[in-house]
Structure formats: structure tokens, C-alpha cells
Amino acid sequence: MASRIEGYFEKLExxxxxxxxxxxGTGNSTLHRAxxxxxxxxxxxxPTKVRRRMLGFSATWYLGTLTLCTFLILVVTGILLxxxxxxxxPQAYADVKDLKFVVSSGMFLRNLHRWSAHAMVFxxxxxxxxxxxxxxxxxxxxxxxxxGVILLLVTLLLSYTGYLLPWDQLAFWAITVGSNISAAVxxxxxKFHFLxxxxxxxxxxxxxxxxxxxxxxxxLTAVLFVMVHFWRIRKDGGLYVRESEPGKDEPEPIxxxxxxxx
Amino acid sequence: xxxxxxxxxxxxxxxSRRAFFTKMGLGSLGxxxxxxxxxxxxxLSPNVLFEASPIVNAGRAxxxxxxxxxxxxxxxxxxxxxxxxxxxxxxxxxxxxxxxxWKQEEGIIACPCHGSRFSREGQKLAGPxxxxxxxxxxxxxxxxxxxxxxxxxxxxxxxxxx
Numbered sequence: 001m002a003s004r005i006e007g008y009f010e011k012l013e014x015x016x017x018x019x020x021x022x023x024x025g026t027g028n029s030t031l032h033r034a035x036x037x038x039x040x041x042x043x044x045x046x047p048t049k050v051r052r053r054m055l056g057f058s059a060t061w062y063l064g065t066l067t068l069c070t071f072l073i074l075v076v077t078g079i080l081l082x083x084x085x086x087x088x089x090p091q092a093y094a095d096v097k098d099l100k101f102v103v104s105s106g107m108f109l110r111n112l113h114r115w116s117a118h119a120m121v122f123x124x125x126x127x128x129x130x131x132x133x134x135x136x137x138x139x140x141x142x143x144x145x146x147x148g149v150i151l152l153l154v155t156l157l158l159s160y161t162g163y164l165l166p167w168d169q170l171a172f173w174a175i176t177v178g179s180n181i182s183a184a185v186x187x188x189x190x191k192f193h194f195l196x197x198x199x200x201x202x203x204x205x206x207x208x209x210x211x212x213x214x215x216x217x218x219x220l221t222a223v224l225f226v227m228v229h230f231w232r233i234r235k236d237g238g239l240y241v242r243e244s245e246p247g248k249d250e251p252e253p254i255x256x257x258x259x260x261x262x
Numbered sequence: 263x264x265x266x267x268x269x270x271x272x273x274x275x276x277x278s279r280r281a282f283f284t285k286m287g288l289g290s291l292g293x294x295x296x297x298x299x300x301x302x303x304x305x306l307s308p309n310v311l312f313e314a315s316p317i318v319n320a321g322r323a324x325x326x327x328x329x330x331x332x333x334x335x336x337x338x339x340x341x342x343x344x345x346x347x348x349x350x351x352x353x354x355x356x357x358x359x360x361x362x363x364w365k366q367e368e369g370i371i372a373c374p375c376h377g378s379r380f381s382r383e384g385q386k387l388a389g390p391x392x393x394x395x396x397x398x399x400x401x402x403x404x405x406x407x408x409x410x411x412x413x414x415x416x417x418x419x420x421x422x423x424x
Contacts, residue, residue, distance in 0.1 A: 173360060177375060180359040195306050199313055 045230040047238045054239045063127035068226065070120035074158075075219065077113040085165070087211035089204045092167035117159055124155050136240035144232040147225055154222045161214035164207060175202050175210070316413035323348065323408050323424045331364045331371075331382060339398060339410055340364065340371070342382060347421030350400045350410040351384045356393040371395065383418060394418070 012018055013026045024035035034048040053059060084103055085095045099106035128148060131137055137145035164175045179202065183193035198205025233239065277285075318337040326332055326343040333340055333353055338361060340351040351371075355362050360375035370387060371380040378389030386394050399414040400422050408422075 173375065177358040177360065195303075198306070198308050199311050201313065203313065205308060205311075 045227060045234065047234040050238060051241070054241070060239065061126075061130060063123055063130050067120060067123040067127055070116045070123060071222065071226070073116040074113060074120065077109050077116065078215065078219075080109050081113060082215060087165070087208050089167070089207060092165065092207060096166045096168075117162060121155055121159055124152050128152065131240075134240060134242065141232075141236045141240065144229060144236055147229045147232060151222065151225050151229060154218055154225065158214060158218045158222070161210040161218065164202070164210045165214065167207060172202055175206065179206075316411055318410045318412060319403075320350075320408040320410055322406060323402065326408075331366075333364055335361065337410075337412065339412060340395075341400075341408065341410070344382075344421070347423040348400060348408065349421050350398040351395045352398055352412065352415070353395070355391055356386075356395065357389070357391040362395070385418075 010026065013022075019025065022036075022040075024032060024039050026032070037043045037046060037048045081099065084099055084106065086092065096110070099110050101107075131145070131148070160175075160178060164171045179193055179197055182196065183189045185192065194200065196206075196209065197203070198209050314337065318334065318339060320326075320334065320339075320341050323343075326341055326348065328343050328345065331340055331342050338353045340353050342349055342351065353362050353371075354360070355373040355375065355378055357373065357376055357378050360373050362371045362373045362378075362380065364370075365372050369382060371382065371384070372378070373389065373391070376390050378391035379387040380391070380395050381387055384395035384397060396415040397418050397420065399411040399416050401409055402422065402424060403409050
């Protein structure tokens with residue numbers, strides 16, 4: 001049975017349609033495996049070669065991957081919530097109530113969105129602590145650390161802008177206090193406060209601006225920097241291995257080395 | 263003749279065609295970039311705001327008995343009547359913009375967010391607030407209503423005698 005299924009797959013992989021999509025071809029050679037990663041638009045962000053040990057839990061605790069997973073959950077649940085939520089003063093709070101009490105699975109999706117947001121902030125911090133205490137931020141990975149700091153800021157801004165959207169008392173006063181903190185910046189603070197809220201107080205303009213930031217501008221920024229973040233792991237020589245750890249004596253996997261050998 | 267012209271060494275003040283066009287191109291891109299910034303700044307600043315008028319009609323002065331402190335949560339002001347006369351305070355905390363509340367039993371104004379406390383005259387008593395609550399311009403209209411301008415502050419202890 002298993003061999004029959006395998007046979008089907010082999011047949012499928014040999015078809016012209018399959019080969020027109022996946023150009024690397026079939027086969028188990030190092031070249032084919034490297035090509036499968038290198039010629040795929042999504043996978044080519046990652047290194048073609050990874051030490052087996054680095055895929056284990058203890059090497060990274062999977063904190064970066066888990067942060068990405070929470071982000072993907074937030075994108076999916078967020079898009080679904082957008083189908084019922086109107087970012088307007090008379091409707092926003094009522095829509096959130098509807099999501100809780102009227103829409104099928106609405107409460108589940110909203111809670112999943114909220115808890116994933118909390119988890120993403122926690123995991124991003126945990127990931128950064130892990131990288132910091134392992135010393136993985138050092139040369140040649142300094143720039144990727146900087147990209148990570150930008151991603152942390154984007155994550156926090158996503159949390160902050162999302163906080164206003166339920167349009168309840170907590171949201172209103174939290175954004176009032178938070179935006180007044182930004183107004184304390186010398187010279188440009190008041191102007192920035194005005195631009196951010198689209199007025200002098202948290203009102204309809206502020207709700208719409210935060211909605212656009214939360215649903216469009218900040219997620220796109222996050223995706224952009226996540227791509228750079230992954231690509232830099234590959235360009236900076238793969239996941240970090242400490243000097244004292246076994247496996248350090250192995251030759252550094254140079255990107256594309258597998259290709260050159262063949 | 264043309265050979266002799268090209269053989270002339272370029273003086274230091276002379277600009278080559280390539281350098282001239284490069285400067286022109288970069289210069290126009292720079293102007294366009296500044297224009298884009300101004301465009302975005304203007305676009306993001308609303309010209310019309312649907313916010314409440316800064317002038318609040320608080321109603322008849324007789325509605326505020328002596329030694330009373332009345333908070334109007336919609337406009338965010340206190341109307342206070344003491345022996346010296348009437349005055350208004352901005353009820354928005356000077357720390358981070360929360361609405362303060364009058365505590366009758368303690369005789370103070372307190373902010374629920376971060377614990378700032380003010381006297382009835384707006385002086386800061388405790389907490390993180392950097393400034394006292396500002397006094398607002400208050401006057402009596404021709405038809406006997408108390409009007410308060412939330413956008414105009416006045417020095418403290420200027421009471422309105424009715």
C-alpha cells in the first residue's frame with residue numbers, strides 16, 4: 001500500500017506540470033535537496049544546510065518559530081474578525097459585543113486573537129533573552145539583532161493599536177494615557193500627538209487611524225522585516241553555535257557550498 | 263578648431279555635462295522628496311475637526327450652590343462656587359490626560375489613573391502630576407448663564423463674582 005502511494009507520488013513528480021512548478025527535479029542527492037530549498041521562493045530565505053542538532057529543541061527552544069506561529073494565528077484570526085468589525089464610533093463597541101454573543105465562534109476567534117497577541121509579545125521577549133544570553137547577537141549577526149529590535153517595536157505597536165479597537169473604557173483611557181506620553185516629547189510631541197490621533201482627543205479619527213495602522217501598515221511592516229530577519233540567518237552563517245559546543249569544529253556551512261561542490 | 267577646443271584642459275570651475283545632469287537629477291529628486299513629506303504632513307493633519315466647541319454653557323449660576331464642586335464629564339470641567347465667587351478648573355489630569363474626580367469626603371480632587379491629588383483650587387498635593395489643574399476663563403453671558411472657555415487658561419484665584 002505504502003509503496004503504491006509512493007509510486008503515485010513519483011509519477012506525479014515526473015509530470016510536466018509538476019516539473020514546470022518545481023524545477024529542482026526528483027532525487028535524493030545533496031544537489032537535489034539543496035536545489036529544493038534554493039529554488040523555492042519561500043524556502044530560499046532559509047539556509048540550504050542546517051546542522052541536525054540545531055533543529056533540536058534545546059538549541060533554540062523554538063522561540064523564534066513560535067513567535068512566527070503566533071503572528072500567523074493573529075493574521076488569520078484578524079482577517080476573520082475584520083469581516084464583522086466596523087471601525088466607527090457608533091458601531092465598534094457593538095460589533096465587539098456581537099462577536100462575543102451573536103457571531104458563531106466569534107468569541108473563540110476574538111479570544112484566540114487576544115491571547116495570541118499576549119503570547120507573541122511574551123515569545124518575542126523570550127526569543128530576545130535567549131539570543132542575548134547565548135551571545136548570538138555578536139558579529140556577524142549584529143544587524144539581525146537590530147532587525148529583531150525593530151520587529152519587537154512593531155509587535156508592541158501592533159498590540160498598542162489593537163488595544164483601542166474594542167472601543168470600551170479600558171481602550172479609550174489606555175490610548176488617552178499612551179498618546180499623552182508621546183505628546184511629552186520635546187518640540188514635536190504635540191504635533192505627533194495630533195497627527196497620530198487625527199485630532200486633539202481620542203475620537204472617530206483616532207479609531208480609524210489606529211484601525212488602518214493595526215490592519216494594514218504595521219502587519220506589512222512586520223512581514224517585510226520578518227523576511228529580512230530569516231534571510232539574514234542564512235547570510236550570517238546559519239543558526240548560532242557556541243565556541244564550547246560540540247560541532248564547532250565542523251566546517252561552517254557556507255551558503256551555496258553544496259552547489260559548488262557538484 | 264574642434265580638436266584644439268577638446269584639447270583644452272578643463273578648468274576646476276568647469277562642470278562636465280554628466281556631473282551637471284547628475285546634480286540636476288539629484289536636486290529635483292530631493293525637492294520632490296521634500297514635497298512628498300509636506301504633502302503627507304498636510305494630508306494627515308485634518309482641516310476640519312468634529313470635536314465639541316471649547317466654549318461650554320454651564321447654565322444658570324444659581325444652579326451651583328455655595329461650596330459645591332460640580333464635574334461635567336462631557337466637557338471635562340469643574341464648576342466650583344466658593345465664598346469668593348465662581349471659578350472653573352480643567353478636570354483633565356496634567357499627568358497623562360485622565361479625567362479626575364471630586365472626593366467630597368476628603369475635600370480633594372483625585373485622579374484614578376496614577377494617584378495624583380489636587381486641592382479644590384487645583385493646586386497639586388501629591389502624585390506624579392507635573393502641574394496644577396489649570397483655571398479656565400469663566401464669565402457670565404448677557405442672559406445670565408455661566409460660560410467657560412476650555413481653550414483659555416487664566417492665572418489662579420481670579421474668582422467670578424455674580
